[in-house]
Amino acid sequence: MERVAVIGAGIGGLAAALDLARQGLEVTVYERSAGPGGKLRAAMFGDSPVDAGPTVFTLRDVFEELFTDAGATLSDHVTLRPLKTLARHAWSDACSLDLSADLLQSSANIGEFAGAAEARRFLEFCARAKQIFQTLDRTFMRAQRPSPFGLVAASGASGLPQLMRISPFTTLWHELGKYFHDERLRQLFGRYATYCGSSPFHAPATLMLIAHAEQNGVWSIEGGMHRLAQAVAALAERNGVRIHYNSGVRNITAVHGRVSGVTLENDEWHPFNAVVFNGDAAAIADGHLGKDIARAVPQVDKRHRSLSAVTWTGLAETGGFPLTRHNVFFSRDYRAEFDDIFSHQRVPAEPTVYVCAQDRDDGGLKGTGPERLLILINAPPIGDRASNLEIESCRDRTFRHLERCGLTVSTSPATMRVTTPQDFDWDYPATGGALYGQASHGWMASFRRPGARSRMPGLYLAGGSVHPGPGVPMAAISGRLASQALMQDLASISRSRTTAMRGGMSTA
Secondary structure, eight states: OOEEEEEOOBHHHHHHHHHHHHTTOEEEEEOSSSSSBTTSOEEEETTEEEEOSOOOBOOHHHHHHHHHHTTOOGGGTSOEEEOSEEEEEEEETTEEEEEESSHHHHHHHHHHHHOHHHHHHHHHHHHHHHHHHHHHIIIIITSSOOOHHHHHHHHHHHHHHHHHTSOTTSBHHHHHTTTOOSHHHHHHHHGGGGGGTOOTTTSBGGGGHHHHHHHTOOEEETTOTHHHHHHHHHHHHHTTOEEESSOOEEEEEEETTEEEEEEETTSOEEEOSEEEEESOHHHHHTTTTOGGGTTSSOOOOGGGBOOEEEEEEEEEEEEESOOOSEEEEOOSOHHHHHIIIIISOSOOSSOOEEEEETTEETTEEOSSSSEEEEEEEEEOSOTTTOOOTTHHHHHHHHHHHHHHTTEEEEOOTTTEEEEOHHHHHHHSTTSTTOSSSBOOOSTTHHHHSOOSBOSSTTEEEESTTSTTOSSHHHHHHHHHHHHHHHHHHHHHHHHHHHHHHHTTOOOO
8 A cells, every 4th residue: 555644734735635545545644733724723712713814715616526525525514604795895984895795786886886887897807707717727727737838738729719818918907907997996806816925916817717716605614714624634534544733744755766754853754655745835945844855846936925914813892894704904005015015025004904803794793792803914925034023013004004994903912913924934934924835926927836746756745835826725626636646646657567567577
């Protein structure tokens, strides 16, 4: 039986482990934290878990397929509730707009907000986003990392016209200008670039597909997003995967140019035929997993790093602004905000603020008293070379902007924790705190991400830093692509060994 190690119990690693185990391989997962999830984590405040990582659950079919292939049903393991309001957006205390799961309701809201012409163009934009999503879903996002020529070949003659209409060579910001003449709406939909850790002024227009992914449904998960990781981990264990928590990996070892095993932080060495690394690929290139494999992935140019963040997670009293589950409070100068981050490498003078109010749904606040909040602003990925980013000044600017938009947040140090790019760099070495791998800037950015196969035989990659990119469903897809590549390579090795034996001489 082939023995496979998976490093990291994030969603990508868990998906790879589950797929490999159900195909008969002996799979062991090593996770240095006390539980599964990776970035999909929760912070505990007494008995209250607060999501401290990804908070938006979309592309449900990705997980339906993962569970179905393992002989299970997603809805039997997590309770999902569809949200009628996708997000509430504000620019001041007198200016806000809701996007709805009902397309026509969103169009009506936009009509009241910015006029009938903008509402009509919004529907045209949604049709375009759907077309881009359908063009790239199977040929790119769920395929082994293609080259530009490979993508054209995979689309075939019938798909070429559609491929030419996805606008890969123009920026998201430029393309949005064709649909939205109101700068606020351009800003709202330009924010989708930040889902990939990027600037809307440099990211390709293909990211419009995110609008369709959200329009297809946004759900909340009862108990929090981390429950999804727990459910996948439990299913993996039922399929024979062994998961070791509080077990960090120091090195991935290699012999004769092929992976041979892993050395744990307690100096134990374990032999494996293959390893799936579910972490930021930059850690390998920087030698954090040992010199044997440092050249297995390309070195990441620090100038291409994605966004980091400053977050405040915990319990707080709120007032004023009527929060829903997902809320965005936009800065007054969007271009200056991203110039601050990517050009000047500093926290924006006035940041856009995301607030996830985890005790709220379409009906408002559930219960009374302090509520669970994740407050996030984008920040530069300088956690490996900057000081404390003047965190108090950063906090003052953030909460003052919320007050300008009508929201008051009352917190205390005991009930609210701050996380900075330095903290993220500690958790994810060699990233500077970048949370999404490489930024998706320019039409070639998606092709620069490593694929499932590394340069070293036996070493495979999964997670948000590799193809198809960041986000919870994308990480799951990356894990499945790593499993697929590994199984294909095993089959190829098996065939070559069989051929060699028949000829009377083995060269394997």
